[in-house]
Amino acid sequence: MKKILSVLLALVMLSALCVSAVADEVVEFTFGNFSVEDQAWHLAMDAAIEQFNADHEGVAKIINDRLPPASYNLNVATLGASGDLQTLVFVTGDLTNEYAQTGVIQPLSGLIAENGIADKISPDYFVEHTNNGEIYAIPAANSYFGFIVYNKEIFEEAGVEQFPTTMDEFYDACDKINAAGYIPMGMGDKDLWPADSISFSALVNRYCGNEWYENILAMNGEANFTDQCFIDALNAYLKIAEIGGFNKDAASIDNNQRMSLYMNKKVAMISAGQWECSTIHNDDPELEAISGIAPWPGPVENEAAPASIEVSNAWGIALSSKATDEQKMYAMEFMANYYVTEEFARTVIENTSTSTAWECEYDASKISPLVVSLFDNAPSWTACKNWDSTLPVTVKAAYQRGLQSLIIAETTAEAIAEEMQWEYEDLQ
Amino acid sequence: MQSNKLSKREKYEVYKYMAPGFLIYCFAIVIPLLVCLYLSFTNWKGGPVIEVTGVKNYVRMWNDKNFWLSFVHNLQMIAILIFTQIGIAFLISLFFRSKLIAMKEFHRRIIFLPCVLAAIVVGMTWQLIYNIDIGIIATILKRIGHPELIISWLDDPDLVILAICITLSWQYIGQFVVIITAGMTNVDQSVLEASEIDGANSFQKTVHIIFPLIRNTISVCLIMCISGCMKIFDIIFVMTGGGPGKASMVTALYAYDNAFRIHKIGYSAANAIGMVILSTLLIAIVRLLLYGRKKNA
Numbered sequence: 001m002k003k004i005l006s007v008l009l010a011l012v013m014l015s016a017l018c019v020s021a022v023a024d025e026v027v028e029f030t031f032g033n034f035s036v037e038d039q040a041w042h043l044a045m046d047a048a049i050e051q052f053n054a055d056h057e058g059v060a061k062i063i064n065d066r067l068p069p070a071s072y073n074l075n076v077a078t079l080g081a082s083g084d085l086q087t088l089v090f091v092t093g094d095l096t097n098e099y100a101q102t103g104v105i106q107p108l109s110g111l112i113a114e115n116g117i118a119d120k121i122s123p124d125y126f127v128e129h130t131n132n133g134e135i136y137a138i139p140a141a142n143s144y145f146g147f148i149v150y151n152k153e154i155f156e157e158a159g160v161e162q163f164p165t166t167m168d169e170f171y172d173a174c175d176k177i178n179a180a181g182y183i184p185m186g187m188g189d190k191d192l193w194p195a196d197s198i199s200f201s202a203l204v205n206r207y208c209g210n211e212w213y214e215n216i217l218a219m220n221g222e223a224n225f226t227d228q229c230f231i232d233a234l235n236a237y238l239k240i241a242e243i244g245g246f247n248k249d250a251a252s253i254d255n256n257q258r259m260s261l262y263m264n265k266k267v268a269m270i271s272a273g274q275w276e277c278s279t280i281h282n283d284d285p286e287l288e289a290i291s292g293i294a295p296w297p298g299p300v301e302n303e304a305a306p307a308s309i310e311v312s313n314a315w316g317i318a319l320s321s322k323a324t325d326e327q328k329m330y331a332m333e334f335m336a337n338y339y340v341t342e343e344f345a346r347t348v349i350e351n352t353s354t355s356t357a358w359e360c361e362y363d364a365s366k367i368s369p370l371v372v373s374l375f376d377n378a379p380s381w382t383a384c385k386n387w388d389s390t391l392p393v394t395v396k397a398a399y400q401r402g403l404q405s406l407i408i409a410e411t412t413a414e415a416i417a418e419e420m421q422w423e424y425e426d427l428q
Numbered sequence: 429m430q431s432n433k434l435s436k437r438e439k440y441e442v443y444k445y446m447a448p449g450f451l452i453y454c455f456a457i458v459i460p461l462l463v464c465l466y467l468s469f470t471n472w473k474g475g476p477v478i479e480v481t482g483v484k485n486y487v488r489m490w491n492d493k494n495f496w497l498s499f500v501h502n503l504q505m506i507a508i509l510i511f512t513q514i515g516i517a518f519l520i521s522l523f524f525r526s527k528l529i530a531m532k533e534f535h536r537r538i539i540f541l542p543c544v545l546a547a548i549v550v551g552m553t554w555q556l557i558y559n560i561d562i563g564i565i566a567t568i569l570k571r572i573g574h575p576e577l578i579i580s581w582l583d584d585p586d587l588v589i590l591a592i593c594i595t596l597s598w599q600y601i602g603q604f605v606v607i608i609t610a611g612m613t614n615v616d617q618s619v620l621e622a623s624e625i626d627g628a629n630s631f632q633k634t635v636h637i638i639f640p641l642i643r644n645t646i647s648v649c650l651i652m653c654i655s656g657c658m659k660i661f662d663i664i665f666v667m668t669g670g671g672p673g674k675a676s677m678v679t680a681l682y683a684y685d686n687a688f689r690i691h692k693i694g695y696s697a698a699n700a701i702g703m704v705i706l707s708t709l710l711i712a713i714v715r716l717l718l719y720g721r722k723k724n725a
Contacts, residue, residue, distance in 0.1 A: 077688040081474035098691050102475025190669060249560050251672035252582035266561075397690045405673030410585050 027060040029327040031334075032079075032086030034072035040275055040352035042066075047347065048338040060330040062088075070191075080104055085320045087327050088335070091137055092314050093128035093389030094396060100131035105318040107134040111328075115336040120358040128389050129316040137316025138335060139357035143274040144378050145310035145386055146202025148294045149262070149370065150269035151287070154182050158268070163294040167236050170297045174245040177268045185240065186267035187250035187407055188258030192400040195250075195407050197388035199271040200237055202308045203296045205384035207233035209304030213385060219428050225395075225420040229304060234406065234413030236299070241409040250407045263287060271296070274371060278353040281368035293373045295381050305382040312386035313357055395423045461704075467697035474693060485698035495699060497674060498682040499706060504589050505596075505678070506657045506710075512597040514649045517604030521612055522634060524605075536609070540602035551666025554595040558582050582668050585675035592664060592676060599663075600656070604649050611645030612638060647718045651711055658707040679703045 031049065035042040049062045065086050067075050076095065079085045083104045091099065099105040112118045117138060129137035150163060155173070158180035164170040174184040189195040205213070208229040215223035240246060247253075247261060259276060261267045263284055270276075280288045295307040317339075319331060338344070345360035353368040364372060391399065402416030434442065468485055472478045489495050520539065524532055542550065558581040560566050566578045581591035615638055623633050639646070661680035664670060670677035670685065677685075679699065687696035 074688060077691070081687065081691065081693055083475050098473065099475070102473050103477065104475045190671065192669065192671070248580045249583050252555070252580065252668060253559075261561075393690050394692070397685065401671070401673050404671050405585070405675075408583050408585075408672050410673060410675070 026058060027324075027326045027330055028063060029060075029087035029323065029331055030063045030065040032065045032067075032072075032076065032089035034067055034069040034090065036066050036068050039069065040278060040354055041348055043351050044344050044347040048334075048341075048344055052334050052338045056330070060326075062334060083322070085318075085322075087320050087323045088331050089318050089320065090140065090315050091129075091318045093137075093316065093386075094391065094393050096129045096137045096316055096318060097131050098393060099318065100134070100136045104321055105136050106321045106323070107136055108138065108319060109135045111319075111332050112138060115332050117336050117340050120340050122357075125313045125357045128313050128385075129318075137318040138340065139313035140315045140317055142311065142313055142355050142357045144374055145198045145273045145312050145314075146200075146271060146296065146384075147309050147374065147378070148269050148296060149272045149277070149280070150292050150294060151262070151265060151267075151290060152292050153290045154180070154265065154268040158182065163292065164297045166300045167239075167297050168300055171239060171243055171245075174240065174243055178244050182265075183247045183261065183267040184245045184269065185247075186258040186261040186270045187246045188253040188255045188261075189251055189404050189407055190254045192404060193388050194255045194258070195403040196396075196400050197314075197386055198255075198273045198276075198310075200233075200403060201310050201387040202271070202384065203237060203298075204230065204233040204387075205305050205308035205310075205382065206296060206298035206303050207236070210382070210384055212304065213387075216424075217390060219424075225417045225424055229302075231413045231417050232299065234416055237403070238406050238409060238413055241407050246407050248408075251404050274374065275352065275354045277368040277370040277374070278351075280370065281353060288368065288370060291370060293370055293377065305384065307381040308384045309378050309381045310386045311378075311383040312389060314386055314389040392424075392427055394427060395420055398423045464697045464700050467694050468701045470694040470697075471692075472694040472697075473691045481694070485695045486702075488695065489698050489702055494674060494677070495679070495682060495702065498677045498679045501589060501676065501678050502658055502660070505593055505660065506654055508590065508593040509596060509653055509657055510650065512593060513600055513604055513653055514608075514646065516597065517601050517608055517649070518646075520601070520605050521608040522638075524609055525612060536602075536606070539605055542599045542601075543603045545599065547662030548666050550595060550599050551663045554591075554598075555582065555667050558591060583672050585672055588668060588672065588676045592667060595663060595667065596660070604653075607649055607652075608642065608645055611642040615641045643718070647715070650714055650718070654710055654714060655707060658703060658710065679706070 033045060035045040045064070045066075049064050053061050066072075072090075076085070076089060076091060079089075080091075080095065080099055080102075083102075085099070085104055089105075091105070096105070100107075112135065121139060125139045125142055126135050129135060129139060148163070154177065155161075155163070158173070158176040160173045160176055164173050177184040187195060187199070208223075208227070212223045212227070212229060216225070241250075247258070247267065250258075258267075258270060259279060262270045263280070265287070277288075280291060295309055298306065298308075317335065319328065323331060340356075340358050342358075342360040345356040345358055346362050348354060348356050349360065349362045350366040353371040387399070388396065398419045399416065402411060402419060405411035406413070406416060467478075469480055469482060470478050471481045471484070523529055524536070529535065557563050557565060560578050560580050566575075569575055569577050579587065581587050619637060619641070620633060623637055628636070659680055660678055661684065664676055664678055664681055665684070668676045670681045680703065683696045683699035683703065686692045686699060
């Protein structure tokens with residue numbers, strides 16, 4: 001009797017599940033992102049999603065599947081490997097390429113042309129998310145990376161009157177700053193990306209230039225990682241570590257901890273990304289008032305590109321291959337009418353001093369003066385790519401681990417170049 | 429004469445009670461291992477397409493100096509932790525036998541407490557301890573007027589493994605103290621009393637009586653230590669991420685990197701199978717050294 005009752009109960013529960021599944025006609029889809037409450041874009045994201053859900057009540061609903069940045073990358077990597085990505089998902093350029101090749105995200109070229117998104121965003125911004133001529137992700141931000149934010153008062157105290165323009169002047173400045181009792185440059189590379197993404201990518205372009213890097217990406221044999229320009233760039237970076245230019249714990253603290261060093265005036269400068277200017281703007285306006293912006297210095301001779309700065313569309317929004325037709329329709333409607341909008345862009349820039357990949361009118365008085373300075377000066381600098389979001393992942397892994405050893409002066413430029421070249425040749 | 433063999437009915441009862449545990453074991457251990465073995469023969473990067481490539485991953489792994497470097501780091505940790513975990517646990521267990529220690533139960537519980545802490549808690553705590561700005565070691569050195577002695581433990585490739593081993597020793601010493609203390613409790617008191625009558629001092633009793641009699645316990649501890657070191661991942665992931673560079677990279681973390689940073693899931697599966705083989709070999713060697721070729725060891 002007990003067995004019969006148990007079986008009946010199980011059947012009732014199962015049928016209740018089926019009924020609820022059938023009765024639910026709302027098209028739900030997930031949006032994977034890292035805009036949690038202490039992250040820069042959450043105001044704009046939350047507003048856009050809430051508005052969409054309100055306008056489509058009973059018809060469609062976005063589930064805001066957000067995680068803190070530290071766990072987001074692992075989440076995306078795991079879901080991508082299993083082919084279970086969220087319907088809409090934030091991905092970096094290198095992941096866009098990987099997932100395009102494995103087929104877990106779908107091409108968007110036709111969709112974004114149909115719904116007008118392509119008209120709002122410059123074609124150049126899609127480059128990092130294009131694979132074999134097809135666009136696979138809609139760029140979210142258009143940011144400057146790899147410029148130096150420096151404390152003018154510490155520089156003056158150390159006797160450095162102008163920000164250096166050559167690496168020799170930079171080393172000299174580091175010596176003076178060290179003598180004045182400060183650490184020259186804050187670095188926090190525990191997570192492997194800062195030493196590359198907001199630092200070296202700009203420096204290396206001054207030695208090698210955009211054409212060299214385009215040849216690397218094209219794998220046409222015209223450029224290799226064992227080329228002298230790249231080794232010279234690595235040696236220039238290594239010398240900063242050798243003269244005590246970085247904090248001693250550069251490899252074991254993260255990017256936020258290194259920002260704390262700058263905020264606490266223990267370091268004279270940091271190599272930064274645009275989003276970090278809003279941190280200084282919000283947390284310490286007095287420090288912001290004495291901070292300046294400068295490009296990375298370059299070689300004394302044979303410089304390949306003057307005053308380089310990374311212009312990056314690192315993050316993009318991709319659409320899962322498993323999205324149903326209804327989910328795809330509503331997802332693209334959300335992107336076209338709620339996300340890629342002037343209102344969204346204005347909320348982002350006025351609250352975070354970061355820029356979306358599409359333009360808008362905004363109140364310049366609300367954004368960080370450092371970013372205003374960046375907007376005024378950066379267009380005259382050489383734009384270059386962010387290696388973190390454009391290098392093939394296998395080469396990037398060797399490169400970033402190598403840089404982490406380099407910033408504590410525990411490896412050589414040649415060793416890194418050799419390992420990167422090995423991975424690069426393996427790809428070809 | 430009564431047979432000690434189970435009847436069919438009794439066997440059925442035994443299997444019935446074993447079945448749920450066995451099914452969970454298969455689901456959680458055996459099936460993933462078999463899937464991992466299959467994936468190790470492919471070049472899968474995620475997604476719907478899986479291409480079988482034969483032993484290519486194993487050939488690559490054989491020639492991969494980064495994999496072998498990771499394995500060397502595992503061996504270094506084993507070499508250090510055998511002494512710091514088991515050795516110190518043995519000494520602490522001896523102290524617990526002494527009448528000089530009061531509140532033994534309290535001490536046993538305190539010493540075991542770190543074992544139950546989550547790895548992320550332990551990792552972040554010790555990361556702060558080692559911090560050269562705000563860490564307790566640096567603060568004490570500054571206070572006593574020796575800031576020049578401050579070392580960046582987690583940034584020095586020569587010291588990072590040692591720093592991690594100190595953390596692991598702190599965390600797991602309690603576990604071995606409990607095991608060894610239990611083993612020592614089983615040592616016959618009359619043997620010890622007889623040795624005292626024969627004039628044996630504490631050191632002689634420890635080396636010639638206690639240690640040989642708890643040899644099986646020590647071998648269990650050794651196997652636990654080795655298997656723990658071979659699968660170590662969480663503490664290193666939190667504290668250093670395998671850095672600086674590759675100075676604290678271990679095989680489990682290397683497999684993780686290959687799977688989730690580099691998206692070479694097939695190769696990562698081969699790394700995992702390689703870990704299983706190497707761990708089995710290590711444990712076999714340890715058992716051979718401890719027991720020779722005895723069948724029933």
